[in-house]
Amino acid sequence: MGRRAIIAGAGALPLLVAAAGPAMVVRFADAPGGTEGADLVARFERLGALFTDLKSHGVDELCLAGAMRRVGFDQARLDAETKALLPRLADAMGQGDDALLRSIVAIFEEQGFTIRGAHELRPDLVARAGNLCGQAIASADAARARAVLAAIGPLDVGQAAVAAKGQILGIETLQGTDALLRFVGDTMPASGGILVKRAKPGQDLRVDMPAIGPDTVALCAQAGLKGIELQAGHVLLLDADAVRAACLTHDINLWAVP
Template sequence: MSAGAETALIAGTGGLPALLAAAAPGMLLCELDGFPSAVPGAEPLRFRIERLVPFLDALVARGVSRVCFAGAIRRPKIEPEMFDAQTALLVPRLVGAMQAGDDATLRAVIELFEDWGLVAVGADEIAPDLVPGAGVLTGTVTATDEADAKRAAAIVAALGSVDVGQGAVVARGLCLAVESLPGTDAMLDFVAAHRALHPAPAGGLFFKAPKPGQDRRIDLPAIGPQTVAKAAAAGLSGIAFEAGGVLLLDRAATIAAAVTAGIFLWGRAG
């Protein structure tokens, strides 16, 4: 099924929304107020959480049948006086989900859209080429790297089971850092700063994967050229990621950056 006017792109910040818009022209661009996307050449339909029901009604009225969530969005500040009567009825449902964590919040959002007959599709369905399969894209993966990736995958699975993060840095079996709310860049910056001040094993890798049981239609983890730059600055030997589970933003530029930095990119199976 090709994306087009029947698909609404619920866009956040970062580079992913623009890549999807280019891959599937004609999607209706939508933005949460206060979180402008970087999609060029389109006037977005803006909405607020406090008026979510009118926004959902507007999508249906425009003939939208599918929605794709892409890009980063922080939890917005809620203005209670702005709620319309219908959206106000959804507040207990949304608040309960938010208190249960990010994954529960995202599932609740998808369920709300589905209540209006809108089918949520993943970014990988809109642009499947953004999700690499198994194999080494560039560089050389050693036996030590394989062991570190196995250890990192176990750590990320444990983190994800309690809805904490999607990444970890491991060097010769030692966990140097894990991803939490500040995100990937902050974690890699921490590793770089830590290594400048304290002895640590050389090399190592950054591993990225979805959380166990994660709904992959939303918040699929991603890496791009900036991830490569941060990993190189942290002195890592490479980046490993779950094959088929991570978006590779700007594939050509990311691979070129890894070649220049002398680090590997590896889609790890299993």
């Protein structure tokens, strides 16, 4: 039996996944979240060295967890394997996040690694259908946001939208959900709107499953929203107890639908 490694980005998810069982923690230099607590520090320009290091430690299973950002490559640091992969990665970087992540997953799989999703290792973090705190708010706003996300999903744009009084107040883009909520709070305060968070059609949930945490709830309250709707089975709750406590504190309703 081999060993598991977590390719860790920023946020709470890497630690939550680590609680699922023994794992080696890998962090990239210059990536968000820093390198504290890493068993192995890697560089994006030296993927060949990373493959070798992982295999030398008996790793055959990887979980990519936490927020990562797109980075450039220092040509002077490239090893031979990464240099050979660069045209493929550059092409993927010119597309959406899903395309880039699919390319990265394929590269690791070609090296013989099995990719496991955070939701597979911590199924208890997955939002289940029903009222998670408070009650579902039956409104056209949630339906409107769902419809917009369904329309733009094939374009690989975002996983969240905010609607109020029949209008879309904002759509998540590369900047993320937090930036979306700050924008809504700055431009349409006290809207009483709904944040809808859903996976994009065909999204590989092993490496990019939508997630919310207590900070998301606090930002919704600051933005003047009254509810959060999640896609059941497709969104992670980063510390479910803390998320529910935040909903109670800020009087935010939270529910999940198919």
